[in-house]
Amino acid sequence: xxxxxxxxxxxxxxxxxxxxxxxxxxxxxxxxxxxxxxxxxxxxxxxxxxxxxxxxxxxxxxxxxxxxxxxxxxxxxxxxxxxxxxxxxxxxxxxxxxxxxxxxxxxxxxxxxxxxxxxxxxxxxxxxxxxxxxxxxxxxxxxxxxxxxxxxxxxxxxxxxxxxxxxxxxxxxxxxxxxxxxxxxxxxxxxxxxxxxxxxxxxxxxxxxxxxxxxxxxxxxxxxxxxxxxxxxxxxxxxxxxxxxxxxxxxxxxxxxxxxxxxxxxxxxxxxxxxxxxxxxxxxxxxxxxxxxxxxxxxxxxxxxxxxxxxxxxxxxxxxxxxxxxxxxxxxxxxxxxxxxxxxxxxxxxxxxxxxxxxxxxxxxxxxxxxxxxxxxxxxxxxxxxxxxxxxxxxxxxxxxxxxxxxxxxxxxxxxxxxxxxxxxxxxxxxxxxxxxxxxxxxxxxxxxxxxxxxxxxxxxxxxxxxxxxxxxxxxxxxxxxxxxxxxxxxxxxxxxxxxxxxxxxxxxxxxxxxxxxxxxxxxxxxxxxxxxxxxxxxxxxxxxxxxxxxxxxxxxxxxxxxxxxxxxxxxxxxxxxxxxxxxxxxxxxxxxxxxxxxxxxxxxxxxxxxxxxxxxxxxxxxxxxxxxxxxxxxxxxxxxxxxxxxxxxxxxxxxxxxxxxxxxxx
Numbered sequence: 001x002x003x004x005x006x007x008x009x010x011x012x013x014x015x016x017x018x019x020x021x022x023x024x025x026x027x028x029x030x031x032x033x034x035x036x037x038x039x040x041x042x043x044x045x046x047x048x049x050x051x052x053x054x055x056x057x058x059x060x061x062x063x064x065x066x067x068x069x070x071x072x073x074x075x076x077x078x079x080x081x082x083x084x085x086x087x088x089x090x091x092x093x094x095x096x097x098x099x100x101x102x103x104x105x106x107x108x109x110x111x112x113x114x115x116x117x118x119x120x121x122x123x124x125x126x127x128x129x130x131x132x133x134x135x136x137x138x139x140x141x142x143x144x145x146x147x148x149x150x151x152x153x154x155x156x157x158x159x160x161x162x163x164x165x166x167x168x169x170x171x172x173x174x175x176x177x178x179x180x181x182x183x184x185x186x187x188x189x190x191x192x193x194x195x196x197x198x199x200x201x202x203x204x205x206x207x208x209x210x211x212x213x214x215x216x217x218x219x220x221x222x223x224x225x226x227x228x229x230x231x232x233x234x235x236x237x238x239x240x241x242x243x244x245x246x247x248x249x250x251x252x253x254x255x256x257x258x259x260x261x262x263x264x265x266x267x268x269x270x271x272x273x274x275x276x277x278x279x280x281x282x283x284x285x286x287x288x289x290x291x292x293x294x295x296x297x298x299x300x301x302x303x304x305x306x307x308x309x310x311x312x313x314x315x316x317x318x319x320x321x322x323x324x325x326x327x328x329x330x331x332x333x334x335x336x337x338x339x340x341x342x343x344x345x346x347x348x349x350x351x352x353x354x355x356x357x358x359x360x361x362x363x364x365x366x367x368x369x370x371x372x373x374x375x376x377x378x379x380x381x382x383x384x385x386x387x388x389x390x391x392x393x394x395x396x397x398x399x400x401x402x403x404x405x406x407x408x409x410x411x412x413x414x415x416x417x418x419x420x421x422x423x424x425x426x427x428x429x430x431x432x433x434x435x436x437x438x439x440x441x442x443x444x445x446x447x448x449x450x451x452x453x454x455x456x457x458x459x460x461x462x463x464x465x466x467x468x469x470x471x472x473x474x475x476x477x478x479x480x481x482x483x484x485x486x487x488x489x490x491x492x493x494x495x496x497x498x499x500x501x502x503x504x505x506x507x508x509x510x511x512x513x514x515x516x517x518x519x520x521x522x523x524x525x526x527x528x529x530x531x532x533x534x535x536x537x538x539x540x541x542x543x544x545x546x547x548x549x550x551x552x553x554x555x556x557x558x559x560x561x562x563x564x565x566x567x568x569x570x571x572x573x574x575x576x577x578x579x580x581x582x583x584x585x586x587x588x589x590x591x592x593x594x595x596x597x598x599x600x601x602x603x604x605x606x607x608x609x610x611x612x613x614x615x616x617x618x619x620x621x622x623x624x625x626x627x628x629x630x631x632x633x634x635x636x637x638x639x640x641x642x643x644x645x646x647x648x649x650x651x652x653x654x655x656x657x658x659x660x661x662x663x664x665x666x667x
Contacts, residue, residue, distance in 0.1 A: 019142060020478035021130050022454045023182055023461035031143035033108035035081065037064075037132065042074045043082035043125075050089045052230055053118050057084060060125045064132065067485045068139045082111045082128060090117040093298050094184060094234045096429070101149035104128060106141050122232040123148070123182050130482060152412065152430030154391050155460035156185030156236075157453060159445075162192030162247075163268070163533065164437040165214040170445060172227055173487035177450060179231040180486050181457040181479070186228050187303065187432055189238045190216075193246035193265030193273070194533050198237075202292045203285070205251025210264060221296045236355065237297045240305025241286070242275035242339050249273055255282055257313040257320060266532040268438045272310045277339040278323035287346050294350045301370065302347050307357035309336055337362035344369065361388065372432065377415035384417070384424040392417075396433040396456050398448055399440060400521035401546040404455040404476060405469050407433070411459060430460050439525050441537045443493060447545060450490040451480035477549060497543035501598045509588040510540075512581055513602060516551060516609055516655040519544035520647055528650050540602055541650035554578055554658040562665020565623040575620050575658070582613025582655065601649045608644045612655045615640075619662035634663055 021028070041064075043057050058074075065072040090098060102120035104127055105112045111128060115121040127148065131141045157178055159166060175186060190197045196210035199217045207215040216224070225235045241248075245255075246265045253260030257276045265271055276282050294302060311332030314320045320335070329335050341364055344354045354360070355370040358379050367387045373380040376394040383390045395410030412431045420428075433449075433456045440448050455476050458466065484491055498507045498514055519541060525531070557571035565572070589606040593599035615637050622629045641656045641663075 019131050019133070019144070020475045020482075021127060022472075022475045022479045023458035024466050024475070025127065025146045025148035026463060027145070027147040029145040031107065031145060033143040034135065035106050035108055035111060035141040035143070036137065037068060037070060037072075037081075037139040037141065039071055039073070040075070040078050040081070041070070041072045042078040042080045043084065044074070044080035045086065046080065046083045047085040047087065048089070050086060050118060053084070053086055053089070053121055056122055056125065056230065060129065063485055064129060067129075067482075068132070070139065080110070082113065084121055084125070085112065085114045086118055086121045087116045088118075090119060093229050094119060094232050096234070096301070097153045100153075100182075100184070100232075101147075102127075103148070104144070104146040106131065106144050108143060111141065119184075119232045120149075122179065126180050126182065129180075130479065150182065150461045151463060152428075152460045154185055154430035154432070155183045155457060156187050156391070156430070156432030157183050157449070158187035158189060158238075158393070158432050158434040160189040160192070160435060160437040161195075161197050161216075162189055162437075163194045164441050164445075165195065165197070165212075166437070166442050166445065168216070168220055168224070170442045171224055173489070174446065174449065175224075175228050175231055175233055176486040177446075177453075177483050177488045178233055180483060181454045182461050183453070183457050184232055185234050185236060185432065187236045187238060188224075189240070189436075191239045191247060192244050193271045195264065196247040198293070198296075200289065200292060202288055203252065206248060209251035210247035212264065218296060225297060234299045234301075235297060236299055236301045236303055237293065238303035238305055238355075239289075239293065240307070241343065242277060242336065243273075243307070243309035244271070244305060245275055246271050246273045248275070252285070255285060257317050266534060268526065268531060268533075270308045270310055272312045274309055274311075274313055275339075276317075276320065277314070277335055278317075278320045283342050283346070286343060290346050290350060290352075294347070294352055300351065300353050301355050302352040303355040303372075304340070304343055304347075304360070305357060306336070306340060306360040307374065309359065311335075333362075336360075337364055340365060358383075361386070370429070374434075377412070377417045380412065380428060381416035381420055381424075384420055384427040387427070389427045389429055391429050392431040393434050396431055397436070397522075398433050398452055398456075398546075399436045399438070400523065401448070401519050402521065403547050404452045404473065407452060408455045408459060408467070408469060408472055411464060413464065431456075436522065439522055439531065439537070439542075441542075443497070444537065444542055446488045446490040447493060450483055450488050451476050452546060454479050454483070473552065494543060494545070497538075500538060501540065501543070501596070502592060503596065505592060509585055509592045510599065510602075512585045513589060513606055513609055514540060514544060515548060516582065516653065517544050517605065517651040518548050518551075518654045519546055520650050520652065521546075524647055525650055528647070539598060539650070544651045548654045550578070551654040551657060555661055558658040558661035558665070561620060561623055562662055565626070565665075572620055572624050575662075576617060579613045579616035579620065582609045583617065584610075584613075586610035605648055605651070605653060608640075608648075608653055609655055611640065612644070612653075612659050616659050616662060619659065623662065623665060637663060 043061050061072050098119055099117045100119040102115040102124035104124050113124040196206045197215045200206045228235045249256040249262040255275050257274050340360050347354050357372050358375045361371050371383040371388050371390040374393050380390045380392050392412040412428050435449050455472055498510050557574050560568040560571045586606045644653050644656050
C-alpha cells in the first residue's frame with residue numbers, strides 16, 4: 001500500500017512541476033495541447049536514409065509499445081506522428097566532441113525531432129520517451145518545445161567485470177539504460193588481480209589460467225562494441241598495468257617482478273604483484289598484446305589503469321634497482337613514469353591515446369594523454385594547469401552507496417576546477433561514475449548503478465544551474481520506473497533476493513524491514529568482515545538498496561507534519577499507517593526468522609524498527625493534538641536513535657530519519 005501511495009504522490013508532484021525528464025534539457029517550453037498515442041502511432045526518419053538510425057527508431061517504438069501496451073506496428077499507410085530529421089549520419093563510431101544537440105517540438109498534431117547528427121537524434125528519441133505519460137484518455141505526450149545539448153562531451157559509466165564477473169546480458173542491458181539517460185562512454189574494466197576477462201588468441205593462458213573460465217570471447221567483445229555504437233556509446237577498455245596484474249601473472253609468471261608462481265587473487269585490496277619494468281621482454285609482450293586488443297576496440301582512447309601500484313617488489317628487487325640506477329630513475333614513481341612512457345609509445349604506434357588514473361600524471365608524458373581523477377577536483381585541476389585533459393570520477397563512486405544527493409552535488413567544475421581559466425577549464429572533458437565490483441555481483445549490480453546514475457548523468461549533461469535536489473529526487477524516482485523498460489533489473493531483482501532469504505515463505509515481514517534499511521558501501525563492508533571473491537552475496541546487506549524510497553517519502557511527510565501539524569492530515573495519516581506497520585512487524589518477523597540463518601542476524605534490527613514505529617506514533621499524535629510528551633521522552637529517544645544510527649548486520653537503519661524529523665519538530 002505504501003509503494004502505491006508513494007507512486008501516486010510522486011506522479012502528482014511531477015505532473016504539477018512538469019515532465020519527469022532526466023537529464024533536464026537546456027530549454028523546455030511547455031505549449032498548449034497534447035499528442036495522443038494510439039495504435040496509429042508511427043515514428044519515421046524523414047531525412048536522408050540511415051540504416052542505423054532506422055534500426056534505433058524501430059527499437060524505440062518497440063520499447064514504447066511494450067511500455068504502453070499499445071501495438072504500434074508502424075503501418076505503411078499511416079502518417080508519422082513522430083518525424084525525425086537528421087542532417088548527417090556522422091562517423092562510423094561515436095567520437096569525442098561530436099555534435100549531440102537536438103530540438104524537439106510536440107503539438108497535438110505530431111512531433112518533430114531535428115538533429116544535426118545521429119547522436120542528437122538518439123538523444124531526442126529518449127527525451128520523447130520520457131515525455132510519455134498516462135492521461136485521462138490514455139497515453140499522451142504534452143505539447144512542448146525543447147532545445148538541448150550536453151554540457152560535457154565525456155559522460156561515462158565504468159563497469160568492473162574483473163573482480164566479479166558480469167555476463168553479457170548484464171553489460172547490454174546497462175548499455176540500454178545508459179543510452180536512456182544520455183551517457184555516452186562505456187569504460188570497461190577488463191583485468192584485475194581477480195580475473196582477466198578477454199580472450200587473447202596470441203596469449204591464451206591469460207584467460208585460460210587467469211579467469212576461472214569466465215571471460216568474453218573476441219566475437220562477444222566485437223558484439224558489445226557494435227551494440228554500444230548503435231546506441232551512441234563509445235567503448236573504452238581498461239587493462240590495468242603495471243599493478244593489479246595478478247591474473248596476468250598466473251599464466252605468464254615471467255612478466256612479474258618476482259618469479260612466482262602466482263594464483264588468482266581471491267581477497268580484496270592492493271596486491272604487491274606488479275609487472276617487471278626492467279625487462280625488455282615485458283614491453284615486447286605488451287606490444288604484441290596491444291596489437292591484438294586495440295584491434296577489438298575502435299575508439300581512439302585506451303585505458304591502462306596505472307593506479308595503486310605497490311612498490312614493494314620493485315624496491316626489493318636487486319635487478320630492478322640496478323636497472324633503475326642505470327636509467328637515473330630515483331624512485332618508484334619515476335620507474336612507473338618510465339613504464340608509462342614506453343606503454344604510451346606502444347599505443348601511439350597503433351593510433352591510440354593513453355588514459356590512466358591520477359598516478360600516471362608525470363611531466364615526461366605527452367599532453368595528449370587523459371588523466372582520470374579518483375582523488376578529486378584538486379588533482380583534476382592540477383592536471384589541467386599542466387596542460388592535460390582530464391575527467392572526474394571522485395564523488396561518483398556508486399559502489400560506495402552514497403545518496404543521490406551527494407553525487408548530484410559534485411561537479412567536475414567545482415572546487416579547485418572552478419578557479420581555472422577558460423583554456424584550462426576546456427581541458428576538463430566531463431566525468432565517469434564508477435561501479436567497482438568487490439561487493440557487487442551480477443545479480444545486484446543494476447541496483448547499485450540505477451537510478452542514482454541518472455542523477456549523475458544529469459550533472460554531466462544539464463546546465464550547472466540545474467541543481468534543485470527535491471526536483472532531482474522526484475524526477476529520478478519516476479525515471480527509475482521508466483528505466484525498467486530498458487531491461488535493467490534494479491527494481492526487479494529485489495523481491496527474488498528477499499524470497500531466497502525466506503526460503504519460499506511469505507516475505508512481507510522481511511520486506512517491511514528491508515524497505516526501512518539502506519546498504520553499506522565498499523569502505524564499511526571492508527571493515528565489517530573478511531570478504532573474498534567466493535563469499536556468498538545473499539544477505540540483507542546485499543539486497544538492501546542504497547537509498548530507501550519509502551523512508552524518504554516518510555521524511556518529507558514528517559517535515560510537513562512538524563512544520564504544520566494540524567494542516568497536514570494526509571501526511572499524518574500516512575505516517576500513522578507506516579509507523580504502525582513498523583511497530584507490528586517485529587512479532588511477525590521473529591516467527592519468520594526462527595529457523596533461518598540468513599534472518600537471525602536481523603532480529604536486533606527488527607526490534608529497533610518496532611521501537612521506532614512506536615516512537616513515531618507517539619510523536620505524530622503529540623504534534624497533531626498539541627499534547628506535550630514527558631520531558632524525558634525526547635532525551636531517551638535521541639539516545640536510542642544515536643545507537644540505532646550505527647550500522648548493524650552491515651546495513652543502516654534509515655528508519656531513524658523520519659523519527660528524528662518529528663523529534664526536532666516537537667521541540
